[in-house]
Amino acid sequence: MKEFVEYPDRDLMMLDLADRLTGELAAALRGNDRATLCVPGGTTPGPIFDVLSEQALDWDRVSVVLNDERWVDEDSPRSNTALLRRKLLVSKASSATLIPLFKAGMAAEDAMAELSEGLAPHLPISVLLLGMGADMHTASLFPGADNLAAALASDAPLLMPMRAEGAGEPRITLTAPVLNGAMSKHVVITGAEKREALERARHLPVEQAPIRAVLAGATVHWTE
């Protein structure tokens, strides 16, 4: 890990993090025509998206892609894409381009080729924000998942379908080499349980603690 940043409260963390991500995106846009922002779903990032979506940035030159998606329709409360549409791709950020990680009416396995083709031109990731579950999964790299080893391999494809006991529904995830190809990497976690899990992860094999696969060079942001 590059740095562990501890904040006095959630509001300050979300504001500071949104500010850092905006600064890094602006820097990426200064040197390139476009930039790619890759973000987690789940319960943690909503307040960051609220702040980010109000930032002055050339959003029409920004591509936004999720770290991973739960294979559910967008009208499901579990849909990470729906979270993005509701919280991030609004206000000033409404002109950003969403790179889809879901195809309605198809099995995840059957949609890989088409979704990978859509993602490829937007790589490498300029700015990466990851979350982490208390089970030490990040993106949809879950301990015990069927395709975990393949998704961690250095020659992994861009995307992998993933099924795991703790995951609920089938998933699709960006693989470790794609995540690690990011120009800047941040991990956001909250609460004592996740802090302890992160500490434990550092002493476990990556198969049991997949977050380890992305920690090199990452800044971890934590508050209670």
Ligand SMILES: O=C1O[C@H](COP(=O)(O)O)[C@@H](O)[C@H](O)[C@H]1O
């Ligand atoms: O299922 C998921 O979980 C992780 C962590 O989510 P949280 O609710 O504990 O913040 C998230 O990073 C990932 O994108 C999501 O699909």
